[in-house]
Amino acid sequence: MQPKSKKRNAEKKSQHSISSIKLRFASQSERGFALPIVLIVGLFMLISGFTLSMQTFRSLSTARKGTHQQQAQYIAETGIAEIIEQLNSNYRYLMVNCYKRNQDAIFDPLSICGSRDIGGWGQNESPLPRTPMAACLGNNNGNERNFSNYSENIILEQEIGQANGGVDNKSIKGKWQLETYSFYGNHANGGKGIIQVRGTRTNRDNQVLATSVINKTILIKSKPCSRRLLDEFDPNHFPSLLARTIDIGSDDVIGKNTANVYCTSCASNEDINRSRDSVIQGKINLGMVKLPDVPQFPAELKEFVSLGNIETEGEESVEIKSPNAALTAFDPICDGCEGTTHIRPAAGKPMCITDKQKQVHCLINNINLQGSENLSIQTDQGVRPVFIYLEGNLTTNSNSHMINQDGNANDLIISGTSTGCMGNTTQTIQLTGSNTLKAFIFAPCASLQINAAPNLENTAECLTRQEQFVAFDNQSNRDHDGECKSGDLDGAAWIGEWVSDPLNSSGELTVPSNLSEQLVERLGPSFSVGPSDYVAVGTIDWTTSR
Structure with missing residues (x-):
């Protein structure tokens, strides 16, 4: 009886040893499989982070470009407002004449800028203004104005260098300039005028960041000199x-x-x-x-x-x-x-x-x-x-x-x-x-x-x-x-x-x-x-x- 008992004990020890060996082998296999997963997950997270960073950068860049574009438009709007203010206050007869900054440009053939009764603005090689109508040109500092000096001191372009007050109250640097002014109508009654102003947003080194071109069509009415629109003549x-x-x-x-x-x-x-x-x-x-x-x-x-x-x-x-x-x-x-x-x-x-x-x-x-x-x-x-x-x-x-x-x-x-x-x-x-x-x-x-x-x-x-x-x-x-x-x-x-x-x-x-x-x-x-x-x-x- 004793020999059989010894034999059974020996078989149990043998089986335990085999199980221990299997367990050690399984643990080593699992550790070898997890490493690639960790690498893959890490790489995925790295790519995702980089992609997110790129998207964030693109978003910031797009937002910055959008802001620059808004600022360029603001600069152009400033120029439009300045031109209209000057025309209404001191240069009314320019409203029935035409102007182009680039003399090689061609006016819209539907305008009357090609008519012999139409002059220019007397600036940047533009012809002198004129009108077939009787005019009241007024005087400037006590000197009688005429069409040869009528457009003196008009501002057709201007640098913008505001510390604040622009779009979103941010600093702005740039320039606006009048590109063209075209008149459609007649001198007796008026008509309409199209003002084209280019606004340019620049950085400190004067590199162009954005541009905006605005075409604004204004209604022009003739009126009695020195009187309001619906008044009788003096x-x-x-x-x-x-x-x-x-x-x-x-x-x-x-x-x-x-x-x-x-x-x-x-x-x-x-x-x-x-x-x-x-x-x-x-x-x-x-x-x-x-x-x-x-x-x-x-x-x-x-x-x-x-x-x-x-x-x-x-x-x-x-x-x-x-x-x-x-x-x-x-x-x-x-x-x-x-x-x-x-x-x-x-x-x-x-x-x-x-x-x-x-x-x-x-x-x-x-x-x-x-x-x-x-x-x-x-x-x-x-x-x-x-x-x-x-x-x-x-x-x-x-x-x-x-x-x-x-x-x-x-x-x-x-x-x-x-x-x-x-x-x-x-x-x-x-x-x-x-x-x-x-x-x-x-x-x-x-x-x-x-x-x-x-x-x-x-x-x-x-x-x-x-x-x-x-x-x-x-x-x-x-x-x-x-x-x-x-x-x-x-x-x-x-x-x-x-x-x-x-x-x-x-x-x-x-x-x-x-x-x-x-x-x-x-x-x-x-x-x-x-x-x-x-x-x-x-x-x-x-x-x-x-």
Whole structure:
């Protein structure tokens, strides 16, 4: 029995030894397998960390670039605001001209920058600005401005070096510059302008970090000089003599505040051929102004009248005196006319008619006064103003005059019905220097001349500082700075051509100081006239690019 027991014990020890060997082998195998896993996991974590770092770096870089781009846009916006502020305050006429920093660039063909009426900004080899309109350029430090010096001191580019105050209140360094300005519209009314400004964000070493280009479209309106957008024109700018061409010679344009001359096609003051003897108390303006339509005979009344002539000779005198009734046709009265007391056209209808407000409208072809008596016009002291629609010519002589008997200049309106003359004159108006005609003449196709009247010359009177009316003398040094009256024409003339008579030592146009307001009251706000400038009134489009 003992040997078997020993044998079993020996077998158990053997099995235990084998198990111990297996366990030691398994432990060593497991430790060998874990090492690669640890390496793989570590490598994965390293790659993930690097990737995360790269993504974070990219995000920071993208954010920084985005900030730089925002700052570049802010710089461009600063330039846009600065340009608009300068245009609206000191350089209004540049709004209707064009500019390009690079002279090799091409303007948008849809703009009017290629028009001969359009100039530049007078900077960076850009042509001088210009306008076909009458302008009020003002002065600079007491010196009168002109287009050759108009754009002096304008800022078209500027460095930005702010410590703060930019995007997110961070420091900014950069520069803005005006690339182009294009105008779309016309000088009479305005239009729109497109401002293109480039903003550049730089670092301390002036390396470019970002750029932004902004195109801003602004609405441009014409407005009265020295007035707000919807105001009427300054009465002191009123055109008392306005014509395409003027040969003023020794003629005078006199009156307090409003004796201004406008030559719409003249290039310089010398073009009006003014002699030393001529006195113009107001300002000489060159260029066009925006005029209202010429008054036309009321269409609803035309069927009740006929076109006729007033032609006198000998002792024939004529009077236009309306009945105190509305919508009533009537004939001019003739005293001394053989066989008749009235002048009626051959067509059989009267020349004149009153409207609902009892204003008088007369359709007349020619007025030719060759006798010794006058054509007298009664306005009932302006209660029944008279409108003469002249299709032909008006001629007076030294002894036979056209007289506004009891009204002011705004109570007798002479309208030339010919308006499409395209630079040529198709009507003539000849007054004489022996009488005063108080009237407003609006005949854009007419030539007007004040002829000499030997030994019968009429003389204007002006108020002195001593509050006395004295005869005006353009040869005297007497100080005539007050109201003037009784000139050969007392009122205003908007015509095609003013021609001085060489035989007349001085034709005189006297201008009532309140005529501008009187015409606006009589004819409406469109007769408030004068030189215009411009204003940017808002943004109608805005784009940005890099």
